[in-house]
Amino acid sequence: MRTVGSSRDKTWPIIRKTGIKLLFRHGFQGMNLRLLASESGLQAGSLYNYFDNKNEFLATIVSDIMKELLQQISDALDGVQDPEERLRNFVSVMVIWHTKRKKEAIVSQSEIRNLPKGRYEELIGLRKEFELILRKIIDEGVAGGVFRVLDARLIVVAILNMLTGIAGWYKPNGRLDVETLVGEYTDIVTKMLSAGKEIEVARGLRRRVQQVGRA
Amino acid sequence: MRTVGSSRDKTWPIIRKTGIKLLFRHGFQGMNLRLLASESGLQAGSLYNYFDNKNEFLATIVSDIMKELLQQISDALDGVQDPEERLRNFVSVMVIWHTKRKKEAIVSQSEIRNLPKGRYEELIGLRKEFELILRKIIDEGVAGGVFRVLDARLIVVAILNMLTGIAGWYKPNGRLDVETLVGEYTDIVTKMLSAGKEIEVARGLRRRVQQVGRA
Amino acid sequence: MRTVGSSRDKTWPIIRKTGIKLLFRHGFQGMNLRLLASESGLQAGSLYNYFDNKNEFLATIVSDIMKELLQQISDALDGVQDPEERLRNFVSVMVIWHTKRKKEAIVSQSEIRNLPKGRYEELIGLRKEFELILRKIIDEGVAGGVFRVLDARLIVVAILNMLTGIAGWYKPNGRLDVETLVGEYTDIVTKMLSAGKEIEVARGLRRRVQQVGRA
Amino acid sequence: MRTVGSSRDKTWPIIRKTGIKLLFRHGFQGMNLRLLASESGLQAGSLYNYFDNKNEFLATIVSDIMKELLQQISDALDGVQDPEERLRNFVSVMVIWHTKRKKEAIVSQSEIRNLPKGRYEELIGLRKEFELILRKIIDEGVAGGVFRVLDARLIVVAILNMLTGIAGWYKPNGRLDVETLVGEYTDIVTKMLSAGKEIEVARGLRRRVQQVGRA
DNA sequence: AATGAATGAGACTTCATTCAT
DNA sequence: AATGAATGAAGTCTCATTCAT
Numbered sequence: 001m002r003t004v005g006s007s008r009d010k011t012w013p014i015i016r017k018t019g020i021k022l023l024f025r026h027g028f029q030g031m032n033l034r035l036l037a038s039e040s041g042l043q044a045g046s047l048y049n050y051f052d053n054k055n056e057f058l059a060t061i062v063s064d065i066m067k068e069l070l071q072q073i074s075d076a077l078d079g080v081q082d083p084e085e086r087l088r089n090f091v092s093v094m095v096i097w098h099t100k101r102k103k104e105a106i107v108s109q110s111e112i113r114n115l116p117k118g119r120y121e122e123l124i125g126l127r128k129e130f131e132l133i134l135r136k137i138i139d140e141g142v143a144g145g146v147f148r149v150l151d152a153r154l155i156v157v158a159i160l161n162m163l164t165g166i167a168g169w170y171k172p173n174g175r176l177d178v179e180t181l182v183g184e185y186t187d188i189v190t191k192m193l194s195a196g197k198e199i200e201v202a203r204g205l206r207r208r209v210q211q212v213g214r215a
Numbered sequence: 216m217r218t219v220g221s222s223r224d225k226t227w228p229i230i231r232k233t234g235i236k237l238l239f240r241h242g243f244q245g246m247n248l249r250l251l252a253s254e255s256g257l258q259a260g261s262l263y264n265y266f267d268n269k270n271e272f273l274a275t276i277v278s279d280i281m282k283e284l285l286q287q288i289s290d291a292l293d294g295v296q297d298p299e300e301r302l303r304n305f306v307s308v309m310v311i312w313h314t315k316r317k318k319e320a321i322v323s324q325s326e327i328r329n330l331p332k333g334r335y336e337e338l339i340g341l342r343k344e345f346e347l348i349l350r351k352i353i354d355e356g357v358a359g360g361v362f363r364v365l366d367a368r369l370i371v372v373a374i375l376n377m378l379t380g381i382a383g384w385y386k387p388n389g390r391l392d393v394e395t396l397v398g399e400y401t402d403i404v405t406k407m408l409s410a411g412k413e414i415e416v417a418r419g420l421r422r423r424v425q426q427v428g429r430a
Numbered sequence: 431m432r433t434v435g436s437s438r439d440k441t442w443p444i445i446r447k448t449g450i451k452l453l454f455r456h457g458f459q460g461m462n463l464r465l466l467a468s469e470s471g472l473q474a475g476s477l478y479n480y481f482d483n484k485n486e487f488l489a490t491i492v493s494d495i496m497k498e499l500l501q502q503i504s505d506a507l508d509g510v511q512d513p514e515e516r517l518r519n520f521v522s523v524m525v526i527w528h529t530k531r532k533k534e535a536i537v538s539q540s541e542i543r544n545l546p547k548g549r550y551e552e553l554i555g556l557r558k559e560f561e562l563i564l565r566k567i568i569d570e571g572v573a574g575g576v577f578r579v580l581d582a583r584l585i586v587v588a589i590l591n592m593l594t595g596i597a598g599w600y601k602p603n604g605r606l607d608v609e610t611l612v613g614e615y616t617d618i619v620t621k622m623l624s625a626g627k628e629i630e631v632a633r634g635l636r637r638r639v640q641q642v643g644r645a
Numbered sequence: 646m647r648t649v650g651s652s653r654d655k656t657w658p659i660i661r662k663t664g665i666k667l668l669f670r671h672g673f674q675g676m677n678l679r680l681l682a683s684e685s686g687l688q689a690g691s692l693y694n695y696f697d698n699k700n701e702f703l704a705t706i707v708s709d710i711m712k713e714l715l716q717q718i719s720d721a722l723d724g725v726q727d728p729e730e731r732l733r734n735f736v737s738v739m740v741i742w743h744t745k746r747k748k749e750a751i752v753s754q755s756e757i758r759n760l761p762k763g764r765y766e767e768l769i770g771l772r773k774e775f776e777l778i779l780r781k782i783i784d785e786g787v788a789g790g791v792f793r794v795l796d797a798r799l800i801v802v803a804i805l806n807m808l809t810g811i812a813g814w815y816k817p818n819g820r821l822d823v824e825t826l827v828g829e830y831t832d833i834v835t836k837m838l839s840a841g842k843e844i845e846v847a848r849g850l851r852r853r854v855q856q857v858g859r860a
Numbered sequence: 861a862a863t864g865a866a867t868g869a870g871a872c873t874t875c876a877t878t879c880a881t
Numbered sequence: 882a883a884t885g886a887a888t889g890a891a892g893t894c895t896c897a898t899t900c901a902t
Contacts, residue, residue, distance in 0.1 A: 007885080007886060007887085008886075011887095017430070027328070027329075029245050030244050032871065034870085042887075043888055043889065044872080044873085045873075045874075045875080045887085045888070045889075045890090046886070046887050046888070048873070049885080049887075053872075053873075054871095054873090072426070072427050084415075088414075088417040091417070092417040092423055093423065096423060096424050096427040096428055097428075100424065100427060101427070113242070114245070153390070155403065157384050158380070160380075161381070161383065162373050162374075162376050162377040162380070164376075164380075165379075165380060176366070176369065182416065183416050184365055184369050186414055186416060188370065190414045191406050192403055192407055194411060194412075196405055196406040197405075197409075199405045201303070201398050202303040202304055202401065205394055205397060208291065208311060211287070212287050213311055213314075213315030213393075222861065248896075249895095258862065259864095259896090259897080260863065260864075260900080261862050263898075269898090457759075459675050460759070462874080463875075463876065463877085464876090472882095472883070473884050474875090474876080475877080475883075475884065475886090478876095478877075478878080479883075483877075506853065518846070521847070522850060523857055529858075530857060540755070543672070580829055581821070588807050588810070588830070590810075591806055591807050592807040595805075595806025595810060605798070608854055608858075609851070609854065612846065614795055614796055614799050617795055617841060618800065618803055620841055620844045621839060622837060624836060624839075624842075626835055626839060629733075630729075630733065631733070631827065631828050632734055632737040632827060635827060638737055638738065638741060642738055642742050643741055643744075643745030645662070653864080653865075656866095687867090689868095689894085690868075690895075691865070691867070693893095693894070694865060694866080698893080698894075699892095699894090
């Protein structure tokens with residue numbers, strides 16, 4: 001039985017926050033628990049009051065992050081019917097998240113590979129949900145005649161790669177503020193889902209595949 | 216000093232190939248030199264005949280990879296003037312590379328962070344070149360009236376994120392073959408650079424920035 | 431100071447019993463106080479209401495065990511004069527103890543080595559008492575002409591090793607029940623104390639000592 | 646490929662010898678690899694050139710010890726037919742081993758419990774062999790009419806417990822030299838296998854089992 | 861060029877023990 | 882008397898790196 005306000009309630013958030021900082025800075029394998037402990041104001045051994053081992057620590061952090069983002073998206077779509085508005089809301093949450101919560105975004109993207117088997121699959125599952133949500137928005141827009149796509153599955157990953165990529169280059173106090181970015185990306189995504197002219201495929205493709213793809 | 220036909224010429228390619236495989240599979244910090252050695256048919260100590268230390272090994276691998284991609288792009292653009300054709304060629308090389316050379320693509324994307332200071336900056340410089348090449352293509356297309364963009368710098372990173380993202384999800388023998396992918400992505404990129412209707416920005420953006428962005 | 435009926439009276443026996451189980455199962459160094467606590471329904475810190483430290487805990491357990499066995503032997507010999515009957519009673523208590531109280535027997539045999547200096551000597555002293563008791567029985571029997579031995583001190587440890595060894599192999603519900611075992615061991619011990627024919631010593635002993643004893 | 650006389654050939658025997666000393670002195674859980682290393686003239690990490698982990702180290706040590714003793718016994722029985730002579734030889738090897746090789750004897754007796762599952766069963770199997778060898782000697786002697794026993798299986802463990810017990814109390818330069826001990830134990834074992842008078846069982850046995858055996 | 865063995869630093873983890881509540 | 886959290890020391894094991902051969 002835990003007393004309300006016990007020291008656990010104070011310490012874990014500190015560890016969590018420090019952890020995300022260090023995971024962002026050094027990566028999972030590059031960070032170490034001594035550092036996590038000392039920057040959290042603890043001895044290394046004390047961390048084990050909060051998780052079973054380093055891998056589970058990572059799993060908890062990553063899982064919490066992904067669930068929070070999913071929740072934010074869910075909130076933003078809640079009660080909205082119009083596919084174009086749903087899309088705009090989806091994009092805006094993603095842009096804000098990948099800029100304002102850059103560290104969390106990077107960590108949850110990069111460190112899934114370091115999870116222990118069981119947790120790995122669990123979180124891959126969570127990641128699939130993002131695709132499903134966007135896929136549903138697009139399918140409804142296509143059905144409603146407001147979007148046009150060649151291959152829905154592909155456009156989904158293309159958009160997601162583009163949006164999650166933001167965290168990789170965005171710098172706070174950079175050239176563009178977040179609101180502007182939201183506008184720009186909304187524009188880009190909208191174009192991606194519009195009808196386009198017939199395009200010509202690059203010539204000599206077969207030869208180029210040989211050329212570029214030879215190990 | 217390298218003797219022609221010395222065992223270096225046989226062994227280094229093996230180490231290099233094994234290294235890319237292991238970097239892809241475990242990441243830089245997660246791989247280890249004993250494994251690299253044993254999978255290359257050597258003892259760990261012998262590796263030091265081929266590089267000075269683990270970090271330099273990584274730097275060499277990543278640098279070679281990035282230079283090869285730059286070269287491929289350069290070859291594909293060589294002698295081509297038309298911005299739309301240049302764009303198609305750029306896209307096709309990128310799609311092929313990030314599918315057929317998935318391992319190299321992932322390694323060079325993920326492990327730059329682990330480079331020692333000096334080499335880090337060098338390779339960040341190489342990475343900038345990709346942006347400059349694409350930027351130039353777009354600027355010329357805009358100047359020629361065939362592309363329309365809101366913010367050229369942004370569209371560059373957006374497109375690059377989308378294309379480099381391919382390596383993260385592509386699986387050989389998956390649903391779409393490479394040629395098809397090239398077509399699809401060419402289509403998408405083309406749309407991204409086309410004129411679009413005025414789009415509405417998501418409502419309540421200020422509030423959402425607060426909501427999503429609170430740590 | 432112990433309050434009658436305080437929770438100490440309930441909790442210590444639980445700890446004690448759990449402790450013997452864990453000492454038997456894992457050994458002193460292999461058991462740990464967190465496990466002792468959790469299997470006793472406590473947190474680790476609470477154990478320190480019952481002992482000063484892990485070593486003292488062991489000392490108490492082992493000491494109690496040895497004193498109980500000594501008491502049982504004492505009870506069984508009490509008022510019995512005849513050396514042969516005293517011997518039979520001694521053997522029967524030892525056989526019963528090392529079968530029915532197997533865990534205690536093993537623990538007190540194995541863990542003396544882990545005791546802190548002072549308690550170590552104390553318990554070695556207790557162990558000597560067993561030898562003295564048996565020695566006295568044998569000496570009286572020899573004096574009375576009912577036993578015959580070559581070397582009383584040796585026969586004492588030989589018999590004790592044989593009897594204490596029972597705990598190492600005995601399994602409840604095994605082939606022989608305890609009553610039968612008592613009979614068998616009484617028979618064996620009796621023979622060990624009888625007159626025997628002259629025996630021949632193994633030949634080539636000096637050489638064999640060299641051969642077997644070379645490190 | 647190992648060069649003859651490589652440093653492995655010098656180092657492992659040192660580690661082995663030091664290991665037995667430390668296992669004897671502190672037990673498996675009580676010893677530590679840093680100490681093993683430093684007393685072997687190495688750094689702790691270097692030990693891992695010689696075994697995979699601490700448990701495997703123990704398994705190797707114990708296994709080697711038991712195999713050596715089995716070999717010594719086998720040598721001593723080789724070509725000897727007469728059951729009484731075989732018995733004398735068996736006893737003499739055991740006595741010598743458990744005195745002159747006291748450390749090895751103690752280690753192999755005490756630490757089997759700490760072995761990893763697979764190796765545990767393997768070594769329990771080796772231990773059974775000692776019983777089988779003695780059992781065969783006794784059965785043949787009984788068949789030949791030179792030994793008389795109530796229960797062969799029991800007398801086997803009784804004798805073995807007595808003999809292996811020697812290592813627990815023997816001190817070099819003690820009162821009795823090894824040759825004398827061999828004589829004494831041969832005498833004792835011989836008596837144990839002789840015909841004895843009918844013995845009376847301890848009275849009140851049922852009650853005593855209750856009394857002594859209550860937890 | 862390659863090997864086998866060694867180093868030394870550091871990582872994760874365990875655990876007896878303490879102590880404020 | 883019990884709890885939950887913390888400490889600090891220590892232990893096993895890993896690994897980049899070195900070096901004599």
